[in-house]
Amino acid sequence: xxxxxxxxxxxxxxxxxxxxxxxxxxxxxxxxxxxxxxxxxxxxxxxxxxxxxxxxxxxxxxxxxxxxxxxxxxxxxxxxxxxxxxxxxxxxxxxxxxxxxxxxxxxxxxxxxxxxxxxxxxxxxxxxxxxxxxxxxxxxxxxxxxxxxxxxxxxxxxxxxxxxxxxxxxxxxxxxxxxxxxxxxxxxxxxxxxxxxxxxxxxxxxxxxxxxxxxxxxxxxxxxxxxxxxxxxxxxxxxxxxxxxxxxxxxxxxxxxxxxxxxxxxxxxxxxxxxxxxxxxxxxxxxxxxxxxxxxxxxxxxxxxxxxxxxxxxxxxxxxxxxxxxxxxxxxxxxxxxxxxxxxxxxxxxxxxxxxxxxxxxxxxxxxxxxxxxxxxxxxxxxxxxxxxxxxx
Numbered sequence: 081x082x083x084x085x086x087x088x089x090x091x092x093x094x095x096x097x098x099x100x101x102x103x104x105x106x107x108x109x110x111x112x113x114x115x116x117x118x119x120x121x122x123x124x125x126x127x128x129x130x131x132x133x134x135x136x137x138x139x140x141x142x143x144x145x146x147x148x149x150x151x152x153x154x155x156x157x158x159x160x161x162x163x164x165x166x167x168x169x170x171x172x173x174x175x176x177x178x179x180x181x182x183x184x185x186x187x188x189x190x191x192x193x194x195x196x197x198x199x200x201x202x203x204x205x206x207x208x209x210x211x212x213x214x215x216x217x218x219x220x221x222x223x224x225x226x227x228x229x230x231x232x233x234x235x236x237x238x239x240x241x242x243x244x245x246x247x248x249x250x251x252x253x254x255x256x257x258x259x260x261x262x263x264x265x266x267x268x269x270x271x272x273x274x275x276x277x278x279x280x281x282x283x284x285x286x287x288x289x290x291x292x293x294x295x296x297x298x299x300x301x302x303x304x305x306x307x308x309x310x311x312x313x314x315x316x317x318x319x320x321x322x323x324x325x326x327x328x329x330x331x332x333x334x335x336x337x338x339x340x341x342x343x344x345x346x347x348x349x350x351x352x353x354x355x356x357x358x359x360x361x362x363x364x365x366x367x368x369x370x371x372x373x374x375x376x377x378x379x380x381x382x383x384x385x386x387x388x389x390x391x392x393x394x395x396x397x398x399x400x401x402x403x404x405x406x407x408x409x410x411x412x413x414x415x416x417x418x419x420x421x422x423x424x425x426x427x428x429x430x431x432x433x434x435x436x437x438x439x440x441x442x443x444x445x446x447x448x449x450x451x452x453x454x455x456x457x458x459x460x461x462x463x464x465x466x467x468x469x470x471x472x473x
Contacts (some may be wrong), residue, residue: 084110084329091301091336104247104339105228110328112321114254115142118193118218119149119157121250127191127214129156131183133204135170136161138196141220142257146195157193158183162200169369172202173235180207189213194248197265198224198372205245206232217248221261222269222328223373227251228335231344233356238363240356240457247339251332259324264371267433269327270316271377273334274427275351276306277418278383282349282462284414289407290461292345301337302346305330310427317431350455350464354379357454358442370440374433378440381424382447387463391415404470411463 083089085108092105109117122128130150134143139161150157160183162170170176180203184192192215194204201217201224208215209232217227226233232245280299287294309316309330315323337346344352355375362369391412419427425435434440437447455465 084325085332088329088333088336091333091340095336095340104249105251105336107250108253108332109251110253110255110325110332112255114252115145115218115257116149118146118216118252119153119155121252122150122191122193122216123153123155127216129158129188130191130193130216131158131160131180131189132193132195133160133162133180133200134195135164135200138200138220141195141260142218142254143195146193146218158188162203167366167368170199171235171363171369172199172206172233174237176203177206177234180204181211184211184213186211186213191216193218195220197221198226201227201229202232202234202245205229205247206234206243208246209244214249215246217251217253219251219253219328220257221265222258222324222331223261223265223371224269224272225331225334225338225347228332229338229344230342231338235360235363238360240360242344242458253328253332255321255325255328258328259319259321263319263432264374266316266319266324266327267428267431268371268373268377269331270309270313270373270431271371271375271380271428271433272373273306273309273327273330274424275349275373275376275380276302276334276347277424278351278380278387279345279347279349280306281387281414281418282460282464283345285407285411285463285466286345286461288410289463289466292461293341293343294345295341298337298341298346301340302334305333305337313427313430345460349460350383350462351376351379353454353457353460353462353464354382354447354450356457357450358446361446361450370442374440375442377424377428378434378437378442381421381428381435382437382451383464384418384424385421386451386467387411387415387418388420390463390467404466407466 286292428435
């Protein structure tokens with residue numbers, strides 16, 4: 081059988097050579113029927129008793145199968161069915177985290193099984209890190225690149241913050257389950273990958289303008305994953321098995337790139353800051369949540385337009401700051417790799433997702449306020465931050 085994750089596995093091997101203390105991602109599987117291997121892995125590695133973390137949808141997608149498999153192996157596995165908020169959404173916030181904390185009694189818990197997509201993984205990786213209990217990743221949709229992340233974006237008192245978290249010790253990505261995921265979730269995964277266009281730009285820019293750390297090899301890994309998705313956008317939009325395999329592989333590789341670097345710079349720039357800002361505002365207003373990757377994809381287009389305009393036309397209200405003049409040539413060179421807003425919209429549409437703020441459900445007023453304020457959510461020297469600080473002077 082073809083090993084679809086051979087490149088990702090080689091990256092993890094390299095990471096373990098550099099950091100012998102890293103014990104994450106000991107096992108990776110991407111194939112049809114992968115979910116059937118989870119209970120055996122837990123048994124062979126003495127990781128029981130386990131808690132299977134699900135929501136109502138992911139329980140139907142794979143939680144039932146996991147319960148049956150654990151029972152067949154004679155393993156104890158308790159279910160933690162995460163409760164939705166008043167809007168009907170399961171959110172990575174204090175309440176959801178506390179629900180899992182209460183369930184994960186140290187004496188009764190050997191491992192956690194995250195059976196779901198981004199939110200369930202964020203909740204599980206946070207609790208895994210704080211309890212010291214390892215967790216196994218079982219993605220139910222190719223919707224985000226955070227399955228292998230060392231950070232957990234969590235809403236605390238209405239504010240999105242990223243906390244240190246644990247990487248999974250194993251990932252079992254079942255192509256049958258992933259291919260059955262709703263089209264909006266598949267399109268969201270593509271949108272999350274498309275956001276690498278602007279995150280990679282911001283990473284290079286922050287290294288030059290803010291002396292932030294940068295790594296060429298990690299950038300190349302992320303670019304490789306992004307390019308694979310763009311080349312196969314048609315297959316991804318059609319939800320063919322090949323398209324889903326390529327998308328899921330890219331999402332895992334992007335996550336491993338962040339693991340290698342130790343921070344989220346390769347995959348998260350101003351487009352993610354806009355996404356987080358919109359999420360916080362929706363929570364404040366009591367509105368239903370929007371898919372993370374769908375927000376990131378649309379935000380990528382908005383940031384692309386803002387950045388191209390800033391470099392090509394100049395958008396400062398007064399005299400151009402001297403420091404910006406010095407950065408302009410390098411920024412223009414890097415922006416050659418960032419498609420225009422119209423091309424990003426075309427790709428998003430081909431993948432089957434929303435391609436504009438109106439299709440996404442974000443109004444113009446929220447977009448404008450996020451372009452002015454979202455840079456404050458993270459201490460990163462993005463071009464968005466430079467533009468807003470220059471205007472304020």
